[in-house]
Amino acid sequence: MTTDTPIARPGADPDPAGAAATCPVSHVTVPAAHGSCPFDPPPAYREAHEASPITRIALWDGAPCWLLTGYRHSRAVLADNRFSADARLPGFPFLTPGRRELVSRTTPTFLRLDDPEHSRQRRMLTGDFIIKRVEALRPQIQQIVDEALDRMIAKGGPADLVQEFALPVPSLVICLLLGVPYEDHAFFQEHSRTLLDITAETDRVEASQRALTDYLGDLADRKLREPDDGVISRLVARGELSRAEAASMGLLLLIAGHETTANMTALGTLALLENPAQAERLREQPELMRGAVEELLRYLTIVHLGVPRVALEDVELDGTLIRAGEGVLCMLSTANRDSEQFEDGDALDVTRDARRHLAFGFGIHQCLGQPLARAELQIALATLLRRLPGLRLAVPFEQVERRTESVVHGLRALPVEW
C-alpha cells in the first residue's frame, strides 16, 4: 500500500496548473503505512526522497500538494512567512475529511494562525515556558518520575512501561503546570487519542473535540472564580481571550503536553534497549544525557505526519515552482534522517551533535513546550537507566505493539522486566 494506489478521485484534476509536464504527480499515498522498524519513517516517504526531495502528490480529495522530504527544504518552508499555517485558507492540506470538517467548527489556536494574531496569542504563554522557569521545575519533575517508578517497582515486573511510566509522568507534569486536575486523566487521555487518531470517523472526532472543549471551558470558568498559579488560571486572568479561545488554547497545551512526551519516552526507552552499548555509555556518563535526548528526538521524530502549510504566493523552492494556494507537507521524520545534514543519519549515536534537528518543527510555530519536553525526557530516561540497570524487554522486539493510527507515532504498550 505504499506506492501503487492512485489517490485522485475520479474526475478530479490534481494538476490544474499544468505543472505536470515537468513534474509528474507521484502516487505516494499520504499518510503512508509504517514499515517494520518502529524507529524509522514510513518507507514510502524514504522512497519518495530517494527519487526527489520535492514530490508532487495528490491528497485523498484530489488536492495538489507538495511532499518535502529533505532537511533543507522543510527548514526553509517552515521559516518562510509566504507559507501559511492557517487551516481556514483554501488549499490548506488536510490528511482526512474529519480534520477538514473540524476546522470549520472550532476556534483556531495560534498553532493554526499566522502573525500577527499568532504572535499575540503565543506571547501570552512564552513567559510560562522560559528556560529558567522549566529548570526550576526539575525537582518536581524528578519527584513525579521517582514516584511513578516506585509504584511500578512495587507492583513488580513484567510491567507495561507506557501505562506505568511513559504516560503518567508527562500527564502529571502538564496537569501540575496547567492547573488541570490529574483525576480527570482517563477522560482527557481517551479523547485526546481520538483527536490524534487519523482513522477515527468524523463524528467521533467531533464528539471528542466537543467533550474536551466543554471540559476546558468549564475549567477556565472555574479558574476565573478560584484562581491558582497554573497556566490556565493566569491565561484567563489576563482577560484578553474569549472563553472559546481560552478553551482551545488549554486543549492544545493539554494534548501537546502529554501525548508527545509520552510517546518519546516509550520509544526512546525502546531505542536504548535495542542499543545496549549506548545505554551503557549513558549509565557511565550521565552528562551525555542532554545530547542523547537531542539525538533521540532527531532519530525518532515522532510526528510522522507532515507539518502542513499552504503557499500564500508563488514561491520557487530550489528550482520547483510552488503556486499560491498549493499545499505543502514538511516531513520532519525524513528531514531528520537526511544524509545531506546528518552523516549516517539512519544510525542512532548518542554522542552526535544533533542540535540542528527539526523534531520540534522550525519557524515561528516551533514547539512552545520544548524546554519542558527536554527536561522531562532527560530526567525520565536518566532515572530509568540509573534505577533499573537490568531493564529489558519482556517480549520479543518484533512483538512490541505500535500505535500506527496516531498523528504522534509511538508504542501502544512496552512490556518490560528489570
Add this chain to the structure above:
Amino acid sequence: MQVTIDQDRCCGSGQCVLTVPAVFDQGEDDGLVQLLQERPGPELAADVKLAAALCPGGAITAHGEPG
C-alpha cells in the same frame, strides 16, 4: 563579533539561552530574547553562530567572522 537581536521576530523557543546562556537571556514575563553581550569574545563565536542558526524565528544575527 557583533550580535543583534530582533524581539519582534522572537517566538520564545529558548534555543538561544540553551546554546549560549552567557550571551542570551529571556524576559521573565514575556519569554522574549534579551542580549547580555553585544560583542561576545571569540571563544563564544561558534556557539553564537549556532544559536543564530537554531533560532526558529530568525531573531538573531551574528556579524563578523569568528575570532
